[in-house]
Amino acid sequence: MKPLLEYTLRLGDxxxxxxxxxxxxxxxxxxxxxxxxxxxxxxxxVGQATNFLDYAAVLEGQNRTADDFAFLRxxxxxxxxxxxxxxxxxxxxxxxxxFLFDAYRKLLFEKLVxxxxxxIAGIAExxxxxxxxHLRHSSEWVIRLGDGTEESNRxxxxxxxxxxxxxxxxxxxxxxxxxxTIQGIIPDLTSxxxxxxxxxxxVLTLAKIEKPSNNWKFQGGRIGKxxxxxxxxxxxxxxxxxxxxxxxx
Amino acid sequence: MHMxxxxxxxxxxxxxxxxxxxxxxxxxxxxxxxxxxGSLRASDEVMAIENARDVYTRRSEGISIWxxxxxxxxxxxxxxxxxxxxxxxxxxxxxxxxxxxxxxxxHM
Numbered sequence: 001m002k003p004l005l006e007y008t009l010r011l012g013d014x015x016x017x018x019x020x021x022x023x024x025x026x027x028x029x030x031x032x033x034x035x036x037x038x039x040x041x042x043x044x045x046v047g048q049a050t051n052f053l054d055y056a057a058v059l060e061g062q063n064r065t066a067d068d069f070a071f072l073r074x075x076x077x078x079x080x081x082x083x084x085x086x087x088x089x090x091x092x093x094x095x096x097x098x099f100l101f102d103a104y105r106k107l108l109f110e111k112l113v114x115x116x117x118x119x120i121a122g123i124a125e126x127x128x129x130x131x132x133x134h135l136r137h138s139s140e141w142v143i144r145l146g147d148g149t150e151e152s153n154r155x156x157x158x159x160x161x162x163x164x165x166x167x168x169x170x171x172x173x174x175x176x177x178x179x180x181t182i183q184g185i186i187p188d189l190t191s192x193x194x195x196x197x198x199x200x201x202x203v204l205t206l207a208k209i210e211k212p213s214n215n216w217k218f219q220g221g222r223i224g225k226x227x228x229x230x231x232x233x234x235x236x237x238x239x240x241x242x243x244x245x246x247x248x249x
Numbered sequence: 250m251h252m253x254x255x256x257x258x259x260x261x262x263x264x265x266x267x268x269x270x271x272x273x274x275x276x277x278x279x280x281x282x283x284x285x286x287g288s289l290r291a292s293d294e295v296m297a298i299e300n301a302r303d304v305y306t307r308r309s310e311g312i313s314i315w316x317x318x319x320x321x322x323x324x325x326x327x328x329x330x331x332x333x334x335x336x337x338x339x340x341x342x343x344x345x346x347x348x349x350x351x352x353x354x355x356h357m
Contacts, residue, residue: 031268033289033300040303137299144292 003179004117005059006079007186009069010222011120012052013080016070017230018101019045020237021088030091037137038094044130051123058119071241075231076224083166085221085230092145092155097163099138103199104170104192106131111187120185139203146207153208160204161212168217170196270319271297273304275311283315291316 022042029035053066083101088094109131112124145152171189180186204211220226240247268290274283286305291297297316306314325333337343 031290033291033304036307037300037303040307133302140295140299144296 002059003176004185005056006176007180008052008056008059008120009077010079011123012049012056012069013078014084014101014105015045015052016049017078017080017233018084018098019043019049020233021084021086022094022098024088025094034091041098041134041137044127044134048123048127051126055119055123067241071238075226075234078221078226078230078234079224080221080226080230081166081169081172082218082221082227083163083169085227085233086163086166087229089159090155092152093159093162095138095141095145096156096159098134099142099203100163100167100170100200102131102135102138103196103203106135107192107195107199108187108189111192115186116184135199139199142203142209143207146204146209156207157209160209161214164212164214165216165218168215169219169221172219172222174222268292271301271316272319272322273297273301274315274317275301275305276313277311278309280311283313286310288319294318 019042022038022045025035025038026042027035029038049070050066053069056069057064057066081101083097086093086097106128109124109128112120113128115121115124142156145156147153171193173189177186177189181188201211218227269292270288271291271294272288273286275286276283289297289300289304291300294316297318298314301314301316305311
């Protein structure tokens with residue numbers, strides 16, 4: 001697969017799967033206002049996914065559409081991070097997952113704005129503003145909950161301890177990245193890590209949450225090796241198109 | 250990034266432990282002033298602004314938000330309406346309708 005197509009799928013699938021995860025909160029938010037906030041963010045991610053997968057379809061040039069990519073691929077063909085497919089858990093888990101991802105996404109889009117690929121740069125520019133808001137929203141909640149009650153602090157700390165093992169993959173790099181970095185299309189992902197840690201440290205300090213010391217690392221999402229959770233997501237996400245092929249609504 | 254220290258999960262003194270109620274005012278792109286659009290619950294003013302953004306501006310309704318804790322609003326009493334407002338009804342001369350507005354004056 002062409003490196004740019006592969007990388008575009010990585011970006012698109014991160015947005016698609018996290019958007020789907022957040023949409024699961026619709027109607028279940030802790031308060032009405034937060035329910036709407038999470039649903040707004042879910043829609044932002046689905047919008048990003050549409051842009052990236054539209055572009056993937058163009059890059060592939062096989063007459064497939066963004067919908068084909070979203071609804072008719074097998075699990076191994078999805079290139080999203082393991083982090084974004086992890087279950088919602090309680091509100092604390094969802095917020096910690098979101099914060100870890102938003103901090104990474106903001107830094108990534110800030111670099112992709114200068115991509116030599118005009119379409120990628122355009123999507124990054126369009127997505128950056130909403131991503132800044134996402135990060136603000138998730139940071140605020142990490143701080144509120146971490147520096148909240150004994151129970152909310154414990155839940156956020158537990159969530160971070162569980163999810164920390166998936167954060168190394170944010171900076172996963174292979175020959176796909178290397179090639180695109182040489183071409184000036186994407187930044188060197190490892191270069192983002194220092195700034196990411198800075199954001200994480202700043203927020204965790206305010207939240208009175210300890211950064212986990214374990215360095216057990218999971219990866220595989222970028223090459224299609226997923227946790228068991230992705231299959232369940234796809235079952236729901238793809239049900240309509242699998243049961244009623246070509247259905248439109 | 251916007252952050253504040255000491256943001257506790259505040260609860261008000263109501264027995265049901267709900268977060269305080271806030272009144273939301275939005276100024277639209279063309280609007281000259283903020284208009285009341287509704288209310289929402291939030292634990293403090295920062296959350297109130299963000300909730301207002303999510304609840305009341307998702308269809309590009311505005312470019313500026315004010316929030317005021319509902320407790321801080323002191324309202325007139327409807328039983329006072331007669332003595333408050335009715336006397337003005339008969340004072341037609343208080344409207345500047347007896348003047349000719351010069352050409353070129355807008356927003357009158």
